[in-house]
Amino acid sequence: xxxxxxxxxxxxxxxxxxxxxxxxxxxxxxxxxxxxxxxxxxxxxxxxxxxxxxxxxxxxxxxxxxxxxxxxxxxxxxxxxxxxxxxxxxxxxxxxxxxxxxxxxxxxxxxxxxxxxxxxxxxxxxxxxxxxxxxxxxxxxxxxxxxxxxxxxxxxxxxxxxxxxxxxxxxxx
Numbered sequence: 001x002x003x004x005x006x007x008x009x010x011x012x013x014x015x016x017x018x019x020x021x022x023x024x025x026x027x028x029x030x031x032x033x034x035x036x037x038x039x040x041x042x043x044x045x046x047x048x049x050x051x052x053x054x055x056x057x058x059x060x061x062x063x064x065x066x067x068x069x070x071x072x073x074x075x076x077x078x079x080x081x082x083x084x085x086x087x088x089x090x091x092x093x094x095x096x097x098x099x100x101x102x103x104x105x106x107x108x109x110x111x112x113x114x115x116x117x118x119x120x121x122x123x124x125x126x127x128x129x130x131x132x133x134x135x136x137x138x139x140x141x142x143x144x145x146x147x148x149x150x151x152x153x154x155x156x157x158x159x160x161x162x163x164x165x166x167x168x169x170x171x172x173x
Contacts, residue, residue, distance in 0.1 A: 013103050021099035028091060039070045042089045046127065047072040050084070053131050061134070074134050081137040090126035090156060094119045097160050101167055110171050118163045125159050 004011075032040060047063035054061035054076070063072040063084060071085040098115045105111025129152055136147045 016103035017099050020102050024095040043086050046089050047084050049127055050130050076138040094122050129155055
């Protein structure tokens with residue numbers, strides 16, 4: 001019984017994390033179930049924001065439907081450089097982030113504020129990451145594989161870890 005008492009805080013955190021994570025994933029999958037074989041609204045929204053950022057920077061970019069498959073073509077100066085799909089929205093990363101914050105936080109109001117603020121920061125960081133990835137794919141197509149599979153996932157997950165550490169050090173008392 002003393003072993004359970006020793007590890008209770010860790011087990012409590014893991015239990016809360018798994019429960020919150022599963023609930024959020026199920027809710028997100030329920031949302032996605034309404035978009036079988038078509039591009040979901042969040043992905044379309046992300047595509048429009050990416051085009052808007054590029055256009056603010058003076059770069060001619062368009063996003064358009066792929067065709068019969070879900071997703072959007074990212075066209076930089078008329079050249080097809082990437083496909084934006086549901087996984088590019090960072091929603092699954094935000095779900096993981098929120099589950100951790102809600103599981104770890106002690107003060108409900110501070111925890112909720114940080115979860116919302118952090119989610120917005122992750123979303124914006126992800127948009128900028130996709131813009132940068134599009135630039136890399138357009139300018140240096142030979143680095144597509146390493147950029148898409150290693151560097152850019154490391155960027156988003158590294159950002160989440162930094163936010164987690166900041167939360168633990170500044171908000172968790």
